[in-house]
Amino acid sequence: MASAHVDDAHQDGPDLVEQAFQQASYSMSVFDIEQRYRRLNDVAGQVMGVEEAALIGRVFPYGVPEDVDWRGTLQALKDVAATGKPAHYESFTRAPSGIREHAWNLELWPVRDASGEVCAVGMAGFDSSEQHWARQRLAVLDEAAVSIGTSLDLDRTAQELADLVVPRFADFASVDLLEAVMRGDEPAEAGPDGDVVLRRLAHASGTEWEPGAVLGLGATDTYPPYSPPARALRTGETVLSRSGAADFDRWIASAPERAERLRGTVVTSMVAVPLIARGTTLGVAVLLRTRADVFNEDDFVLAKELASRAALCVDNARRYTRERSTALALQESLLPRGPSRQSAVDVASRYLPTDSRAGVGGDWFDVIPLSGARVGLVVGDVVGHGIQASATMGRLRTAVQTLADVDLPPDELLAHLDDLVLRLAADDDSDPSDARIGAGATGATCLYAVYDPVSRELTVASAGHPPPVLVLPDGDTRVVDVAVGPVLGVGGLPFETTESRLPEGTLVALFTDGLVEATAERDADLGIALLARTLATGDTGRYAGTHTGTGTETVPVSLEDRCDQVLSALLPKHPADDVALVLARTRALDAAHVRVWDLPADFEVVAEARRRAVAQLEEWGLDEAAFVTELVVSELVTNAIRYGADPIQLRLIHDRTLICEVSDGSSTSPHLRRARISDEGGRGLLLVAQLTTSWGTRHTRNGKTIWAEQALT
Numbered sequence: 001m002a003s004a005h006v007d008d009a010h011q012d013g014p015d016l017v018e019q020a021f022q023q024a025s026y027s028m029s030v031f032d033i034e035q036r037y038r039r040l041n042d043v044a045g046q047v048m049g050v051e052e053a054a055l056i057g058r059v060f061p062y063g064v065p066e067d068v069d070w071r072g073t074l075q076a077l078k079d080v081a082a083t084g085k086p087a088h089y090e091s092f093t094r095a096p097s098g099i100r101e102h103a104w105n106l107e108l109w110p111v112r113d114a115s116g117e118v119c120a121v122g123m124a125g126f127d128s129s130e131q132h133w134a135r136q137r138l139a140v141l142d143e144a145a146v147s148i149g150t151s152l153d154l155d156r157t158a159q160e161l162a163d164l165v166v167p168r169f170a171d172f173a174s175v176d177l178l179e180a181v182m183r184g185d186e187p188a189e190a191g192p193d194g195d196v197v198l199r200r201l202a203h204a205s206g207t208e209w210e211p212g213a214v215l216g217l218g219a220t221d222t223y224p225p226y227s228p229p230a231r232a233l234r235t236g237e238t239v240l241s242r243s244g245a246a247d248f249d250r251w252i253a254s255a256p257e258r259a260e261r262l263r264g265t266v267v268t269s270m271v272a273v274p275l276i277a278r279g280t281t282l283g284v285a286v287l288l289r290t291r292a293d294v295f296n297e298d299d300f301v302l303a304k305e306l307a308s309r310a311a312l313c314v315d316n317a318r319r320y321t322r323e324r325s326t327a328l329a330l331q332e333s334l335l336p337r338g339p340s341r342q343s344a345v346d347v348a349s350r351y352l353p354t355d356s357r358a359g360v361g362g363d364w365f366d367v368i369p370l371s372g373a374r375v376g377l378v379v380g381d382v383v384g385h386g387i388q389a390s391a392t393m394g395r396l397r398t399a400v401q402t403l404a405d406v407d408l409p410p411d412e413l414l415a416h417l418d419d420l421v422l423r424l425a426a427d428d429d430s431d432p433s434d435a436r437i438g439a440g441a442t443g444a445t446c447l448y449a450v451y452d453p454v455s456r457e458l459t460v461a462s463a464g465h466p467p468p469v470l471v472l473p474d475g476d477t478r479v480v481d482v483a484v485g486p487v488l489g490v491g492g493l494p495f496e497t498t499e500s501r502l503p504e505g506t507l508v509a510l511f512t513d514g515l516v517e518a519t520a521e522r523d524a525d526l527g528i529a530l531l532a533r534t535l536a537t538g539d540t541g542r543y544a545g546t547h548t549g550t551g552t553e554t555v556p557v558s559l560e561d562r563c564d565q566v567l568s569a570l571l572p573k574h575p576a577d578d579v580a581l582v583l584a585r586t587r588a589l590d591a592a593h594v595r596v597w598d599l600p601a602d603f604e605v606v607a608e609a610r611r612r613a614v615a616q617l618e619e620w621g622l623d624e625a626a627f628v629t630e631l632v633v634s635e636l637v638t639n640a641i642r643y644g645a646d647p648i649q650l651r652l653i654h655d656r657t658l659i660c661e662v663s664d665g666s667s668t669s670p671h672l673r674r675a676r677i678s679d680e681g682g683r684g685l686l687l688v689a690q691l692t693t694s695w696g697t698r699h700t701r702n703g704k705t706i707w708a709e710q711a712l713t
Helices: 002-011 014-022 042-048 071-083 129-147 154-165 228-235 246-253 256-261 297-334 387-405 410-428 432-442 524-538 559-570 605-620 623-643 684-691
Strands: 027-032 037-040 087-094 101-112 118-127 172-178 196-205 220-223 239-241 269-277 280-289 345-352 361-369 375-385 444-452 457-463 469-471 477-479 497-501 507-511 579-586 594-599 648-654 657-664 694-700 703-711
Touching: 027 042, 037 042, 071 087, 071 101, 071 118, 101 129, 129 154, 129 297, 154 172, 154 196, 154 280, 154 297, 196 228, 196 280, 228 239, 228 246, 228 269, 228 280, 246 256, 269 297, 280 297, 345 361, 345 559, 361 387, 361 579, 375 387, 375 507, 375 579, 387 410, 387 444, 410 444, 410 457, 444 507, 469 524, 477 524, 507 524, 524 559, 559 579, 594 605, 594 623, 605 623, 605 648, 623 648, 623 657, 623 684, 623 703, 684 694
Parallel strands: none
Antiparallel strands: 027 037, 027 118, 087 101, 101 118, 172 196, 172 280, 196 220, 239 269, 269 280, 345 579, 361 375, 375 444, 444 457, 457 497, 469 477, 469 507, 507 579, 594 648, 648 657, 657 703, 694 703
């Protein structure tokens, strides 16, 4: 019994306490009130990298390297010694004996003597690095969820990834994509031994040293198959490398500029992470460290997770780029190209697609030459965005051109266009009887205007579209008071026309709502008023005279420049909707280039009509057109007398072409027919069609007009 008592006393004595102190699994140290080392356990000695005997009696921070932050720990020791109160202190620095940064939780408490005075300070250091890095990784992933992929722009998405990882995770980061991805295409798989061409989208550096900047943003570089980026792309796995590795040094040496930039710098570790989304390899992210703390297994996992999230955003941007490029190419192929072949107006136009996520819209415009030297001006807007909107826009534009070709008045043209939209909606709807429900997907607005340079009349009809803005030659502005009808696709409601007589040189502005409603603070009325002011202040020129060269003429401001002025004044940097703008400056045909004769319904007047027409051609200096004109006048006047009704009128127009028109009071249209050998007639219109460049019929309120057009040499 005595022996057992002695053993218990020995185990509970100072030796047991000493053993517990020395063998503790965390760092424990004791300092006097002057911050001199008094005791260190084994773990503390390992952390310091100095034996206890070399530190006893020395003042902290003796033994701590200069690059280790010790000021907070020293202040905590002083505070506990002075106040006698325990303290908790957290620091993030490397251990004096190590190279990797650690997170430390330090517990400090006062040690009192028998009289209760503070005679020492005890300190226990807990290495919480794993928990700290786990929290940091979660924080990075959480930030990645909201900071990567904020837009559908490839460059911006790549830069967001680079900015996220530097400097908290790497000293340098670059993001390179395959060339096909930049175009929105599916990338082809690289061969096992082939070079890989990548385009630099983004890079970031946490220091002034920036080796990747040797390759500028947007530049391409060829990566040999042994290089870490090429290996990562080929294998689909993360590749680790560092200075001194054979493949790494060989790759750096293959690019003299990069080798020069890296001279004297030690790359402690580098990871090349492939960007893979939906089974498709898009590019590679390269992360590089020059710090002593190299990438470890946890860093690999984080890098792969970040790359996976970024790759998904990049692929979304790629798909958006492909769809946007397709829609834009489709839309551009459907919009007018180059100047229109007409002389009624001078025209300049702009189409500006939105760069928002909604994609390319269905805005369109057109300038359509019409008979009688007239011109049709069209602007429209299809509901929605993307390829579907562009395709619908193309169908509507084709329909407008077809309907305009038969010279329908603006209100009738919109009525036929309204029927077409209803049919399109019915085709897309599962229930054809409920076509109006589907119309929401293919609805559109449209404005159609016809300008006649002879009468100088502008006839306008609108289907839910903003009215044109006019700038008169004297600088006054006004909005055409057009009766705005329902949007296309409603059906069953009529459209109305508005006629305005314009002075020559009037500026007519047609546009889509994306121009006047470009900001949330601006409604359509405010936008139209701003457009009118911009057009008025930008016009310093004024017409006097005609395009035929008579009179004097002051050259106006270029319409191309006026378009740019309007877009600059009304649009923000990143418009939220597509914009179409058409500026047309009216011209007029003076009386000297138009001759009109009223004819009685008598066959004897046909010869007189031919004589008058030939005489007028001689006056205009167009003798070479006399033969064909005689035949056209004879045929058209004869048909009007035989099949038409009073009043009959012959009109010749000398413009860029020679136009012959015969009007009568009947609405019956002639048509071509193939005469039999035994027929004495029926060949006149066939000859007219063969000898002229074009001919046709347009209906008027009081009948019809048959016209034929000849090219002039």
